[in-house]
Structures are given as structure tokens and as C-alpha cells.
Amino acid sequence: MNIFFRTGTSLLFTLALTAAPALGAAEAASPRIIELHQTACQFTEPEGGDRHYDATSSAACESLNERTAESRLLKAKTLKLAPGPYVLRVYNDDVPYTLGFWLRGSGLGRFTLPGVSGGGIEPGNFREYSIDLKVGEYRYSCPLNPTPDYVLRVE
Numbered sequence: 001m002n003i004f005f006r007t008g009t010s011l012l013f014t015l016a017l018t019a020a021p022a023l024g025a026a027e028a029a030s031p032r033i034i035e036l037h038q039t040a041c042q043f044t045e046p047e048g049g050d051r052h053y054d055a056t057s058s059a060a061c062e063s064l065n066e067r068t069a070e071s072r073l074l075k076a077k078t079l080k081l082a083p084g085p086y087v088l089r090v091y092n093d094d095v096p097y098t099l100g101f102w103l104r105g106s107g108l109g110r111f112t113l114p115g116v117s118g119g120g121i122e123p124g125n126f127r128e129y130s131i132d133l134k135v136g137e138y139r140y141s142c143p144l145n146p147t148p149d150y151v152l153r154v155e
Contacts, residue, residue, distance in 0.1 A: 031084075031087045032081075032084070033086070034079075034088050035091065036089070036101075037093050038092055038095060038147070040053040040094070040095055040145070041064050041065060042147050042148070043140070043147055043150055044093070046076040047075070057097075061145055061146040065146055065147070065148060069148040073148050076148070078150075078153050080152075081152065081153070083135050083154050086130070086131055087130050088101070088116070088129045088130075088131065089126050089127075089128050090121060090127055090128075091121070091125070092121040093124075094124075096123055097144075098121060099119070099121040099142050100117065100120070100143060101118060101127070101142055102115075102117040102142065103115055103117070103129070103131065103138055103152065104117075104139060106136070109136045109137060113136045113138060114131055114133065115131075116130070134154060136153075137151065137152075139151060140152055
């Protein structure tokens, strides 16, 4: 690789660098798989299991969350991970319609941290989302199921 240093329009000098040797299999960071399960109006992992909400539409989840999301989030477990590559495997356990997933930075981190989103998670199936997580605080949810905004912290 050549790096060129310029000042104005004049070339000062060129520095030739050699590429670093390839990492061995043991040294390369393999993505870690994190499984997240959705049931009606919730992700089960942060809430300690399936609460068996009786909701068959996103409007029903929105109504439920207006009444319960704040108290549920106070009790919800924060998902804590180390920085690095991950595959987030998101399941639609039993919601009778197609779901999605949205992970984004929290606060100002929304502009500086990586994020990932997508839909198409059919009932009884899953979808995988690859991301290289950086140190910071994130929120994750499903806008189609609507769920509360759960916390994921990378430290």
C-alpha cells in the first residue's frame, strides 16, 4: 500500500507499507450468535420469558405498551456484550404476522454507533442480522410487533 502525503498541490513524499500478515483462524474474530425471541408485544429474553400477551395485531400491542411498557422496562434485563462482530438471530416464535427488528444507538449514539434493521420474519421462522458492535448503549425493538425499546450495552 502506498500512502501519499500532500501539502497544497505539492507531493512531499511517498511511504510504502507492506500489508500485515493474515490472521490465523484462532486469531480472527468469528461472529458470536445472539438469539432473540419475539412473542406478542415483547422480546422474551429481557423480560424473563413469555408473558403470553393476547395480541394479534400491532394496534393491540401499541395499546398494551401504552399501559405497560414503562413498568416492564424498569424490570427488563439489559443485554450486555463485548465489542466485536455478532449475528443477531431474531425469531418470530408465535406472532401470527410478519415481524422485523431494529437495533440502533441510544441518544447521540444513534448518529455514531452502527445499526441494523429489517423485516420479513415470518411466524415460526427467524432472520439473521450481522453487525460489528462498538462500545456504547443501543436500543432494540420491533416496530411491526411493537415492542418496548430494550437496552443493549456494549462494554
